[in-house]
Amino acid sequence: MSALQGVLIVDAKGGRTEEHHVVSTTDWDEMHAWSDRIYMPYEVSPTGKPQAPDARMYASKIGSSILSRFSYNIPVHIKDWSQKEDLAIVLTTIRGNARHWVDSRKPADTGVGEAFLVDTSRTDYWVDFDPNHLQVNVTLPHQLLASLYERWFGQLPDERLWLQKVRFGGQGSAWIALMEYASRCMAEFPAQMAAGPLGRHVEEAIGVHLLMQWTQSMHGAAAFGPPPQLAPRLVRDAERYIVHNARHAPTVSEVAAAVGASVRALSGAFRRFRGITVQMCLREERLKGVRADLLAAPPEASIKAIAAYWGYCSMGVFSASYKKRFGELPSQTLKAFRRI
Numbered sequence: 001m002s003a004l005q006g007v008l009i010v011d012a013k014g015g016r017t018e019e020h021h022v023v024s025t026t027d028w029d030e031m032h033a034w035s036d037r038i039y040m041p042y043e044v045s046p047t048g049k050p051q052a053p054d055a056r057m058y059a060s061k062i063g064s065s066i067l068s069r070f071s072y073n074i075p076v077h078i079k080d081w082s083q084k085e086d087l088a089i090v091l092t093t094i095r096g097n098a099r100h101w102v103d104s105r106k107p108a109d110t111g112v113g114e115a116f117l118v119d120t121s122r123t124d125y126w127v128d129f130d131p132n133h134l135q136v137n138v139t140l141p142h143q144l145l146a147s148l149y150e151r152w153f154g155q156l157p158d159e160r161l162w163l164q165k166v167r168f169g170g171q172g173s174a175w176i177a178l179m180e181y182a183s184r185c186m187a188e189f190p191a192q193m194a195a196g197p198l199g200r201h202v203e204e205a206i207g208v209h210l211l212m213q214w215t216q217s218m219h220g221a222a223a224f225g226p227p228p229q230l231a232p233r234l235v236r237d238a239e240r241y242i243v244h245n246a247r248h249a250p251t252v253s254e255v256a257a258a259v260g261a262s263v264r265a266l267s268g269a270f271r272r273f274r275g276i277t278v279q280m281c282l283r284e285e286r287l288k289g290v291r292a293d294l295l296a297a298p299p300e301a302s303i304k305a306i307a308a309y310w311g312y313c314s315m316g317v318f319s320a321s322y323k324k325r326f327g328e329l330p331s332q333t334l335k336a337f338r339r340i
Contacts, residue, residue, distance in 0.1 A: 003179075003180035003183040003184050004092070004094055004136055004176065004179055004180055004183055005094060006183070006187075007058075007067070007069055007136055007179075007183040007186065007187075008020040008058035008059070008060060008067065008068070008069050008183075008186065009021075009058060009069070010187060011187055012187045012188040019060075019190065020058045020059060020060045020186075020190070021057075021058055022034055022038060022057040022058055022059050022068075023055065023056075023057050024055065024056050024057075025053070025055050026052045026053060026054055026055070027052070028044075028052065028053065031044075031053055031055045031057075031072075032044070034057060035057070035070075038057065038059045038066060038068055038139075039066075039068070039081075039087075039089065039137075039139055040081060040082045040084075040085035040087055040120065040139075041080075041081075041082040041085070042078055042079065042080055042081040042082065043078065043079050043080040044072075044076050044077070044078045045076065045077055046074055046075065046076055046077075047074075047075035047076055047077050047128060048075060051074055052074075053072040053073065053074055053076070054072070054073035054074065055070070055071070055072050055073065056069075056070065056071050056073070057069070057070045058070070060186060060190060060193065060194060061193070061194040061195070061199070062138070062182065062186075062193050062194070062199050062202050062203045062206070063193075063194075063195075063199040063200045063202070063203035063204075064140075064141055064144055064203065065138055065139060065140045065141070065144070065203050065206070065207075066137075066138070066139040067136070067137075067138055067182065067186060068136070068137050068138075068139070069094070069134065069135065069136045069137070070134075070135055070137070071095075071133055071134045071135070072129065072133070073131060074131050075128070075129065075130055075131045076128070076129050077126070077127075077128050078126065078127050078128075078129070079125075079126040079127075081120040081124075081125050082120070083120060083121050083122070084121075085120075085121065086121045086141060086142045086143065087119075087120055087121055087139050087140065087141060087142060088117070088118065088119040088120060088121065088139070088140050088141075088142055088145060088162075088210075089117075089118060089120055089137055089138070089139045089140070090115055090116070090117045090118075090137065090138050090140075090206075090210060091110070091115060091116050091127070091135050091136075091137045092110075092113070092114070092115040092135065092136045092137065092169065092175070092176075092179060093110040093111060093112055093113070093114055093115070093133070093134075093135060094112065094113075094134040094135065094136050095112065095132055095133065095134035096129065096130045096131070096132035096133035096134060097109060097110070097111055097129075097130045097132075097133065098110045098116065098127055098128070098129050098130075098133060098135065099127065099128040099129075100116040100118075100125070100126075100127045100165070100167065101125070101126040101127065101128075102165045108165070108167040110167060110169075112171065113169060113170050113171035113172075113173065113176050114167065114168070114169045114170050115167070115168055115169035115175055116165070116166070116167050116168075117164075117165070117166040117167075117168065117210055117213055117214065118165045118166075119142060119145075119162040119163075121142045121162075122142070122159075122162035122163060123162065123163050123165065125165070136179065136183075138206055140203075140206070140207060140210070142162070144203070144207060145207055145210065145211060148204065148207045148208055148211060149161075149211055150236070152208060152211070155236070155239070155274070156236065156239050156240070156243065157211075158218070158288075159243075159288050159292065160218060160288065161214050161215065161218055162214075163295075164214050164217045164218050166213050166214060166217045168213050174209070175209065178205060178206065178209055181202070182202050182206065185198060185202055232269060232273065234259055234261055234265070234266065234269050235266075235269050235270060235273050235274065237258075237259045238255050238256075238258075238259045238261075238266060238270075238278070238281075239281065241255055241258045241259060242255060242278075242281055242282055242285050243285055245258075246282065246285035246286045246289050246310070247286070247289060247309060247310045247311055248311060249282070249286065249310075249311030250282070252266070252267070252278045252279060252282075255278060255282070256278075266278060283321070284325075286310050286311060286312075287321060287322060287325050287326070289310050290306060290307060290310045290312075290318075290322065290330070291322075291326060291333060293306045293309070293310075294306060294330060294333045294334050295333065297334060299334060299335055301334060303315075303330045303331060303334060306330075307330070318330075
C-alpha cells in the first residue's frame with residue numbers, strides 16, 4: 001500500500017509534488033465545480049450536522065481515464081451520480097471506511113485496500129464516507145470498457161453486466177498490485193501516462209481487470225474458462241442491430257437483410273458461435289430492455305405501457321416469459337425498486 005499512500009502527491013524521487021493538485025477548499029460550491037469536472041455531477045452532503053468540507057483533490061489522466069485521490073475530511077453522503085456522462089468508477093479505500101449501497105437495503109463496506117466498482121452510467125449508486133476517509137479512484141468511459149470486452153472476449157457484453165456492483169480487492173490483492181504499478185508509473189512518467197502507449201497499456205490493464213471482476217460477480221468463477229470462440233463480423237453486426245432495434249421486435253429475415261446475409265447463413269453462424277438461435281437473442285434483448293425500464297421507472301409506472309414499448313401485445317405471454325427469465329413477475333421488479 002506504500003505506493004498508493006503517495007499516489008499523485010509523491011514524485012519519482014519520493015519528494016512531495018503539487019503537479020497533480022486540483023483543489024483544496026472549504027467551500028461546497030467550489031468543491032462541486034471541480035468534482036463535476038473531474039468525476040461527473042453528483043449530490044454530496046455532510047452526514048449529521050451541517051458543516052463545511054476540508055476537501056482535497058488530486059487528479060491526472062491515464063489515457064482516456066482519470067486517476068484521482070480525494071477526501072472531504074468530514075463524514076459525507078454522496079448520491080445521484082449523473083448517468084449522462086457515460087462513465088464507470090472504481091473507488092479504492094486508502095484510509096478510513098466507505099459504505100457503498102448495492103441497493104437501498106444492502107450496504108457493502110470497504111476498508112483499507114478494498115475497492116468498489118460501479119457503472120454509474122447504467123445503475124444508481126450511493127456511498128457514505130466516514131470523516132477519516134481517503135479514496136483513490138479511477139473513472140473510465142463506459143464505451144472503453146464495452147470495446148475492451150468485445151475485443152478480448154469476441155462478443156458484445158450482456159447488458160446485465162453493467163448492473164453489477166462489486167466489492168473486491170484487499171491488501172495484498174492483484175488489484176492493489178495493479179494500482180501500485182499505476183501509481184509508480186504516474187510518478188515516473190506522468191506525461192506518457194496522460195498521452196502515450198504507457199498510459200494506454202495501463203488503462204487497458206485496469207479495464208480488463210475490472211471486466212474480470214464484473215464477469216465473475218455475474219457468472220461466478222466458472223466464467224473464467226476458455227474465452228468464447230471469436231465470432232465473425234456477421235454475428236457481431238447482427239447483435240448490434242438487435243440491441244439497437246430490439247424494441248421494434250424485428251424478424252429474423254429483417255435482421256439478416258440488415259447485415260447482408262441469408263437467414264440460413266445467419267442462423268447457422270449464431271448456432272455455431274453463440275450456441276443460440278437468432279430468435280433467442282432477440283427475445284433476450286427485449287426482455288432485458290423491459291427489465292432495465294422497470295428498474296428505472298417509478299413504482300406507479302404502467303407495466304403494460306413499458307411492455308408495449310418493447311413490442312409485447314399479450315401481457316400473459318410477456319409476464320410468463322419475464323418470470324421464466326428473471327425469476328420474478330414484472331410487478332415485483334417494479335415494486336422492489338426504491339431510491340434513497
